[in-house]
Amino acid sequence: AIEGTMRTTAMVMLIVLAAMFLNFVLSVIGLTALLTAFITDMGLSPMQTMIVIVIGFLILGCFMEAFSLLLIATPLIAPIVAAMGYDLVWFGILMMLLLETALITPPIGVNLYVIQGVRGYGSMNDVILGALPFVIAMLLMIVALLVFPQIALWLPEAIG
Structure with a gap:
């Protein structure tokens, strides 16, 4: 059990290390600033920009594992969101919803495979249809957060 835990921890730490190195390289070569300037100069409204970001996350979530997507995309997207004037706490909550959606979206949805493994019988299509609701x-919650950001910010503002 300890050996398995060590292997899993090492794997996760290597992913984190690789993502940190990638983000360092991207910031050193100026890609983060260039991408922020490019997006803000496109002439899209802040809401249109957020819709593009949400659609991008949903598409990438279909083909990337959620943890990798979080580590790679956050340093690239967060400066754009901040430049658009959005609250980063709100964006973090929105991003968690997007990543959770990615976990149950085929073909890479990890949770779908976990459920299929626990079930032990039936087809994967049954699991996918069960996850559809x-x-x-x-998706409805993501739309609600885009339209009413106060939903996510109410509790943090109430606390202090």
Whole structure:
């Protein structure tokens, strides 16, 4: 059990290390600043920019594992969101919803494979169809957060 834990921890730490190195290289070569300037100069409204970011996350979430997407995309997207005047706490909550949606979206949705493994019988299509109402609910919540950001910010503002 300890050996398995060590292997898993080493794997996760290597992913984090590689993502940190990639983000360092991207910032050193100026890609983060260049991307922020490019997006802000496109002439899109802040809401249109957020819709593009949400669609991008949803598409990438279909083909990337959520943890990798989080580590790679956050340093690239957060400066754009801040430049658009959005609250980064709100964006973090929105991003968590997007990543959770990615976990139940085929073909890479890790949670779909976990459920199929626990079930032990039936087809993967049954699992995907079972997850569909949850995907729809998550998408509706994402739309609600885009339209009413106060939903996510109410509790942090109430606390202090």
